[in-house]
Amino acid sequence: MTTHHDTIIIGAGHNGLVAAAYLAKQGKKVLVLERRAIVGGSVVTESFGDNFSVDSLHTGGTLRPDIIKDLKLASHGLQPFGSAQGKPDSAPQPFITLLADGSPLTLDAESIKRISEKDAARFPEFARFMDKAASILDTAYATIMPRLPMNFGIREGYGLLELGLELKLAGRKDMLNFIRALPMTAQELVEEYFESEIIKAAICAVAIHGSTLGPMGAGTGYTLIHNWLNRGGLAHKNIGKAGEITTALANAVKAFGGEIRTEAEVERIQVDRYTCNGVILKGGEEILADKVISAADPKHTLLKLVGAQDLPPEFVWHTQSIKMRGSVAKVHLQTNGEHGIPAGTVVLAPSIKYLEKAYDATKYGEISEKPYLEVTTSGNTVSIHFQFAPYALRNSDWKVESGKVAELAIKTLEEYFSALHASRITHHIITPQDFESIYGLTEGDPNHGQLMLDQFLFMRPIPGWSNHKTPIDNLYLCGSGVHGGGGVSGAAGRNAVKALK
Numbered sequence: 001m002t003t004h005h006d007t008i009i010i011g012a013g014h015n016g017l018v019a020a021a022y023l024a025k026q027g028k029k030v031l032v033l034e035r036r037a038i039v040g041g042s043v044v045t046e047s048f049g050d051n052f053s054v055d056s057l058h059t060g061g062t063l064r065p066d067i068i069k070d071l072k073l074a075s076h077g078l079q080p081f082g083s084a085q086g087k088p089d090s091a092p093q094p095f096i097t098l099l100a101d102g103s104p105l106t107l108d109a110e111s112i113k114r115i116s117e118k119d120a121a122r123f124p125e126f127a128r129f130m131d132k133a134a135s136i137l138d139t140a141y142a143t144i145m146p147r148l149p150m151n152f153g154i155r156e157g158y159g160l161l162e163l164g165l166e167l168k169l170a171g172r173k174d175m176l177n178f179i180r181a182l183p184m185t186a187q188e189l190v191e192e193y194f195e196s197e198i199i200k201a202a203i204c205a206v207a208i209h210g211s212t213l214g215p216m217g218a219g220t221g222y223t224l225i226h227n228w229l230n231r232g233g234l235a236h237k238n239i240g241k242a243g244e245i246t247t248a249l250a251n252a253v254k255a256f257g258g259e260i261r262t263e264a265e266v267e268r269i270q271v272d273r274y275t276c277n278g279v280i281l282k283g284g285e286e287i288l289a290d291k292v293i294s295a296a297d298p299k300h301t302l303l304k305l306v307g308a309q310d311l312p313p314e315f316v317w318h319t320q321s322i323k324m325r326g327s328v329a330k331v332h333l334q335t336n337g338e339h340g341i342p343a344g345t346v347v348l349a350p351s352i353k354y355l356e357k358a359y360d361a362t363k364y365g366e367i368s369e370k371p372y373l374e375v376t377t378s379g380n381t382v383s384i385h386f387q388f389a390p391y392a393l394r395n396s397d398w399k400v401e402s403g404k405v406a407e408l409a410i411k412t413l414e415e416y417f418s419a420l421h422a423s424r425i426t427h428h429i430i431t432p433q434d435f436e437s438i439y440g441l442t443e444g445d446p447n448h449g450q451l452m453l454d455q456f457l458f459m460r461p462i463p464g465w466s467n468h469k470t471p472i473d474n475l476y477l478c479g480s481g482v483h484g485g486g487g488v489s490g491a492a493g494r495n496a497v498k499a500l501k
C-alpha cells in the first residue's frame with residue numbers, strides 16, 4: 001500500500017525530531033522514519049542490564065532555550081538548563097582534571113589557585129572571552145549560510161546581516177580575537193592565558209573531544225569554541241539524562257499531530273529526473289511525500305539512499321570527499337557505586353603532549369595505548385569516552401580489538417581510582433564500528449562529518465550546498481553534517497525547516 005505525507009523526515013535523532021516538531025506545529029502532515037527500535041540517535045539513554053542505564057553515546061546535553069520554548073518542551077518534561085520548575089538550578093557542574101598524584105582539581109578560579117595564582121587570576125577573563133566567542137558562533141549556527149559562490153536570496157542575506165551585527169556588537173577586540181581564534185591551535189589559544197600544563201591540557205581536551213585532531217592541530221581553536229558553546233562551558237550538563245531530550249521532542253512531535261515510526265529503515269530515496277517524491281523502506285513499502293528531509297549523515301543520505309546515478313558527477317565527488325574519520329569508543333561500567341570517581345566531567349589529560357601523542361596513534365590506524373579519557377558517572381554507572389580509537393584499524397579489526405579498548409580504559413582509570421577495580425560488576429563496549437552499524441553514523445563519525453575549517457560555515461556539508469538543499473528538488477538535509485551541527489543544539493533541524501521553499 002502506498003501512503004502520502006507532506007513531509008518525511010529520515011532519522012529520529014534530535015535534529016530530525018526538532019525539524020518534525022516545527023513542521024507538525026505548522027500543521028503539516030509529518031512522518032518520521034527511524035531505523036532503530038528507539039528514537040534518539042546519538043542522544044539516547046539506554047539500558048544494558050538491570051540498574052545499568054547510561055547515555056550510550058553523547059553525554060547529557062541541552063537544546064537551545066528558544067527551541068525548548070518554541071516547541072513547548074517544558075510541558076513534555078524538558079526545562080531549559082539552569083532552571084528547575086522555574087527556579088535557578090544550584091547543582092554545581094564541575095569540570096575536573098586529575099593531577100599526577102590522582103587527586104582531582106576542579107577548573108574554577110578558586111580551585112586553580114592551588115596550582116597557580118596567575119592562572120586563577122586569568123581564568124575569569126578566559127571564560128568571559130569563551131562565552132562571547134560561543135555566543136557569536138551560536139548566531140552563526142542559527143543563520144542559514146548562503147550558497148557561495150552562487151547567488152543568494154534576501155532571506156539568506158538578512159541572516160548574514162544579523163551575524164554581521166552580532167560581530168559588530170561584540171566589540172572590536174572580541175570580534176578580532178574570535179576570528180583569530182578559529183584557525184589557531186587549541187594549544188596556542190590556551191597558552192595566551194595560562195602557564196600550568198595541567199590546566200592548559202584539560203582545556204585542550206575539550207577542544208579535541210569528538211574530533212580526530214590533536215591539540216596542536218590548526219582549527220582546534222574553533223572546535224574548542226564549538227564544544228564550549230554546546231556544553232555551555234567546559235563541563236557537560238544533565239549527565240545521565242540525554243534520553244530526556246529526545247523523549248520530550250518525540251512527545252512534542254506527536255502532540256503537534258506528527259507520526260513517528262521506529263524499525264522503519266529507509267532503503268532508498270525515490271528520485272525521478274532530479275525530483276524526489278518519497279522513500280522506499282527496507283521490506284519494500286513505498287511512502288510518498290511532497291518533501292523528504294534527511295537527518296541521517298550526508299554521505300549515507302546522498303551516496304547510499306539516493307545513489308551516484310541520480311546526482312551530478314561533481315556533487316558526487318564532493319560528497320565522497322567529506323571527511324568523516326570517527327575515532328571515539330565508549331566503555332560503560334556497571335559498578336556497585338563504590339567506584340570513588342567524583343561527580344561531574346572528569347578528564348584524564350596530563351599534558352598537551354600526552355593528548356597529541358594519543359591522537360598520533362590514529363595516523364597509523366592504531367588504538368592509543370595512552371588514551372585521552374573523559375569520565376562521567378550517573379548513579380552506579382561509570383561512562384568512559386575513549387580517544388583515540390580509529391574506525392579503520394590498519395592491522396586488525398574491531399571484532400578482535402574491542403576488548404583492548406575496555407582493558408586500556410579500565411587499566412588507565414584504575415591507576416587514578418584504586419577502588420574502581422573492586423566495584424566493577426560488568427561492562428559494555430561501543431566501538432566506532434558499532435557507531436556505524438548500530439547508531440547509523442557513517443565511518444563512526446560522531447558529528448556526521450569532522451568539524452574542520454574546510455567543512456565549516458558555507459562549506460558544510462560541501463561547498464556551494466550549505467543551505468540544506470541538494471541537487472534533487474524536494475530533498476533536504478537537516479542532521480549534524482550540515483551547518484549548525486554537530487552538538488545537541490537542534491540548530492540544524494530548525495534551520496532546515498526555515499530553508500524549505
Ligand SMILES: Cc1cc2nc3c(=O)[nH]c(=O)nc-3n(C[C@H](O)[C@H](O)[C@H](O)COP(=O)(O)OP(=O)(O)OC[C@H]3O[C@@H](n4cnc5c(N)ncnc54)[C@H](O)[C@@H]3O)c2cc1C
Pocket residue numbers: 010011012013014015016033034035036039040041042043057058059209210226227230264265266267295296297300305328330438439440441446447448478479480481485486487488
Ligand atoms: C560519543 C559521542 C560524543 C559526542 N560529543 C560531542 C561533543 O562533545 N560536542 C559536539 O558538538 N558534539 C558531540 N557529539 C555529536 C552529537 O551528539 C551529534 O552531532 C548529534 O547528536 C547528532 O544528532 P542528529 O540528530 O543530527 O543525528 P543522529 O543523532 O545521528 O540521528 C540520526 C538518526 O538517523 C537514523 N538513521 C540513519 N539512517 C537511517 C535510515 N536509512 N533510515 C531511517 N533512519 C536512519 C539513525 O538511526 C539515527 O537515529 C558526540 C557524539 C558522539 C557519538
